[in-house]
Amino acid sequence: MDTGYFSDRKRTDTSSIKTTTLLSFVLFAMILVSIIWGLATFFINTYYESMRAKESLSVANSLEVQYREFPDTFEEYAVQSAASNRIYIRLDSAGNTMEFNGTVGLNDIDSFNKDIEIINKKLKRSPNSNVTYNVRDTTTESNSRLLFATRIERPGEISTLYIIAPLYPDLVTTRIIKNMLFYISVIVLIIALLLSFALSHRLASPIENLTRAATELSQGNYDVKFDGASFTETKELARALNQASYEMERSEFYQREIIANVSHDLKTPLTMIRSYAEKIIDISGDNPEKRNADxxxxxxxTERLNTLVTDMMSVSNLQSNNVELHNETFDLVEAAKVVYESVLVLSSSQGYEINFHPSRPAYVVGDRNKIMQVMSNFVANAIKYSGDNKFIDLRLQKSAKKVAFHCIDHGVGIPSEDQRHVWDRYYRTSANHERYIEGTGLGLSIVKGILNLHGASYGVNSEEGKGSDFWFEMETVRKPSARNMAVSKTETIGEDDGEEG
Incomplete structure (x- = not known):
């Protein structure tokens, strides 16, 4: 088997489902990681600062309440608050100053003293009992601090509570968070890569299998089976391809049958013509009686050969829509009667009993000769396959707006699996491939083409061993007036010049 196609596919194909899915998932993972980093930066810089300020003010209020109501335990409470909240606390009261430094990396008391001078000035100018102020380092604008000062009045004294809270994470915490995010990002990318590879393989594998099987089918391997895996879409595609494979196998089989049938049908009359021509030359040339018989x-x-060639040309013209229809309004019942009368001779010469069951007159619009050809083909087909039971019924059934022609035989019948193929060229059912049955094998294919041109519905109802009912149905029209009976309408379908062949 030629594997060139799949060897080419082994090279990276950026437009394949597998590669596209893989790259899409990796890109999605990278975007997700970028979003995580962006959110982390936002929370560290902006959200952290806002939440840190709120927590520091809450601690300041707690310290104020603690000093006002429980001054004896204030020092212990302040130590814990400074350490746990990473803030600087200072209490000035009656010439006594207490400092509690819980900050990390900002142990320069002189810098805190400068901040206290700033906030103290603002407190003196403020009509309120407390003030809050944010400052940033001149060297690093991202390092901001919250300055808070409040007056605490107690009997006999006025104290001032100062709190300085850094509003940025310390370097160690920031480094830990960034390292953690880095490892999380790597893990997410690896997992995304593995998942995308597995998923892309799962998505692409059924299609690759279908493509591989289709390649084998194109090389004539009709035993190949299409598997759509677990996806609904690929299962439907596999089902359709399996059906196509089955139809292609049958088509090839019938093509071989066509070649055999046509070869036989052409060879037999040619052989007969050659043999009898030689016989005339060698034996019966001087005997008028024998010569005339030969x-x-x-x-x-020659007529048999001409019929075969004519039928082949008719099928070709019907398939290419290169047919001229001479449409007219005529009585289908009367036309069917003409066909019936033309085959009555078989009743006496070959023992067939052909019964005609007409309906009341039913007028249709169409090519009268071609519709009669359809009925004649139905009758000829019934005669060929009626077997030992030589009863044939021709029935016309008229309804309100339609009329149907039925040709019913009681012969060998058609297997159900073959009924859809009886309209194919050179087709004979699996039960009727005997070569002694005469005919070109094109009759029903011609019928199909003619009826399709007329927009008629048609079909066959058959049961193997009991016979077949071939039928067609056309829409009826009103009976034309006597003056219009002779008027016909010509409709050319296909080529403009209407020539055949």
Whole structure:
């Protein structure tokens, strides 16, 4: 088997489902990681600062309440608050100053003293009992601090509580968070890569299998089976391809049958013509009686060959829509009666009993000769396959707006699996491939083409061993007036010049 296609596919194809899915998931993971980093930066810089300020003010209020109501335990409470909240606390009261430094990395008391001078000035100018102020380092604007000062009045004294809270995470915490995010990002990317590879393989594998099987099918391997895996879409596609494979196998089988049938049908009359021509030359040329009998055989075989060629041309013209229809309004019942009368001779010469069951007159619009050809083909087909039971019924059934023609035989019938193929060229059912049955095998294909041109519905109802009912149905029209009976309408379908062949 030629594997060139799949060897080419082994090279990276950026437009394949597998590669596209893989790259899409990796890109999605990278975007997700970027979003995580962006949110982390936002929370560390902006959100952290806001929440830190709120917590520091809450601690300041707690310290104020503690000093006002429980001054004896204030020092212990302040030590814990400074350490746990990473803030600087200072209490000035009656010439006594207490400092509690819980900050990390900002142990320069002189810098805190400068901040206290700033906030103290603002407190003196403020009509309120407390003030809050944010400052940033001149060297690093991202390092901001919250300055808070409040007056605490107690009997006999006025104290001032100062709190300085850094509003940025310390370097160690920031480094830990960034390292953690880095490892999380790497893990997310690896997991995304593995998942995307597995998912892309799962998505692409059924399609690759279908493509591989289709390649084998194109090389003539009709035993290949299409598997759509677990996806609904690929299962539906596999089902359709399996059906196509089955139809292609049958088509190839029938093509071989066509070649065999046509070869036989062409070879037999040609052989007969050659044989009887040689016989005339060698034996019967001087005997008028024998010569005429031999010439009659040659003429008969020539007519048979001409019929085959004519039918083949008719099928070709019907398939290419290169057919001229001479439409007119006519009585289908009367046309069916003409067909019936033309085959009555078989009743006596070959023992067939053909019964005609007409309906009341039913007028239709169409090509009268071609519709009669359809009925004649139905009758000829019934005669060929009626077997030992030589009863044939021709029935017309008229309804309100339609009329149907039925040709019913009681012969060998058609297997149900073959009924959809009886309209194919050169087709004969699996039960009826005997070569002694005469005919071109094109009759029903011609019928199909003619009825399709007329927009008629048609079909076959058959049961193997009990016979078949071939039928067609056309819409009826009103009976035309006597003056219009002779008027016909010509409709050309296909080529402009309407020539055949």
């Amino acid at each position: 010439l009659a055989v040659i003429i008969s075989e």
